[in-house]
Amino acid sequence: MTVNDLTSSDVMAKWLPFRGQTGADPSALALYCLPHAGGAASAFRVWQRKLPGVAVLPVQPPGRDNRLREAPYEHMEPLVADLADVVLADLALGPEGRRYAIYGHSLGALVGFELLREIRRRGGPEAAHLFVSGSVAPHLSLEAGPFVRDMTRPEVVDMLRKLGGTPEWLLADPGVLDMILPAVQADFTVKETYEYQEEPPLDVPITAMPAAQDPRVDRSLVDGWEEHTSRRFALHPFAGGHFAVFEQAALTHKYITEALRR
Template sequence: MTVNDVTSEDAIQRWLPFRAQTGAAADALALFCLPHAGGGASAYRAWQHRLPGVAVLPVQPAGRENRLREPPYERMTPLVADLADVILAEVSGGRRYAVYGHSLGALVSFELLREIRRRGGPAPVHLFVSGCVAPHRSFDDGPPVRGMSSSELVELLRKLGGTPDWLLNDPSVLEMILPAMQADFSVKETYTYYPEPPLDVPITALPSTDDPRAGRELVAAWREQTTGRFDLHTYVGGHFAVFEQAKLTYKHVSEALRAWV
């Protein structure tokens, strides 16, 4: 995609499909929310109208939901380059913003902010990360997902939770969702961390006690990626605890953004 393609009004609407349903003022602080591998913008739709003074803007990667017919990204660099175009277009008038990413979405959020910094763009007021090991820490989370068969991938999704059984048991649905899932894991598994100075952005990390892919200690290492304030709030639960305990998540996010709304 060219920059003009990515930042046209139509393209921005594809990336931010629920922008018109925020229920917040046009100049309200924007919270861009990036989903987990295989997930879409709808994962965050329930967050809209739950954070006073904040316009929750779920991000829709290609290859799912309203963008099902678009080829999904398989590498980090083009993904964050195109997404940076969208975010910078949305905040070009000086609008303040924050970013939330879960699992793969957290890693993409981190590289997105480094890309925006390289371009000289405005930094967000806060970064929230959950379900994701700090980018500079190595962690063996098992065999590469992009090489798995469909049945192996379905079994992995069952172990992680967060995907309804009726989806996993429907071959026609799996045919639609597995390509995006495999592409997303390709983004993660081909990712290489390159050292850069820490972000000058406060970070809140939200680990869970029983997350098999992101233990608390490795999530806590996000503190090394900021020169600003770092907060850590641990959930009792698994990989998707921040969604299953949504009221607690709203509390942590609202408290972190209070000074900006």
């Protein structure tokens, strides 16, 4: 994709479906929010207009919601390359020097990290901040246990039920499962095939927000995020499970706002 491709078609609207609903000034800091495996931009839609001076921009990967008919990504590199196109094109549409930050939850944390490294490789602008939750540090991200991409349908449903965050009525509806499980398994394939490559730390502050009862994230492996920034690192633990940052959104917003004000 080129900048012209993005700005002259509906591609931008696909990737950033709520772009026109931020309620923020066009020059406000852009916070690109990347969802968890199987998640959609709608997970962050309720965050819009909740962060003073911030334009919350939920990102919509293919294979879900308004992009249900599009094939989801199964590997990190092409996903990150296309995301970098989108972010750089979107920033180019705003005022020169517009600040931006990245928020990623679970798989979105790893994607956000690699996105910033890709933007750096292209000589793009540095982000004001990287926020991560629901994920161990990238160099410690090897998956333990059976791969989700190899699980049977009942096994995937059982895994999602234990993880939380997916309404039971969705898990009990075969028709809905037909729609959502391909994206879930493709997204987990992105994570399970991810191979960390050594590069210098980002010159971007990082804030990590782990949850104490997260069944998929070993709390001791979250501290490793500090190795990936040459700037400030902050750690804000949450009580609760994998989706605690959404269930306690007011607290999440507080940490984001405080970090960006610095």
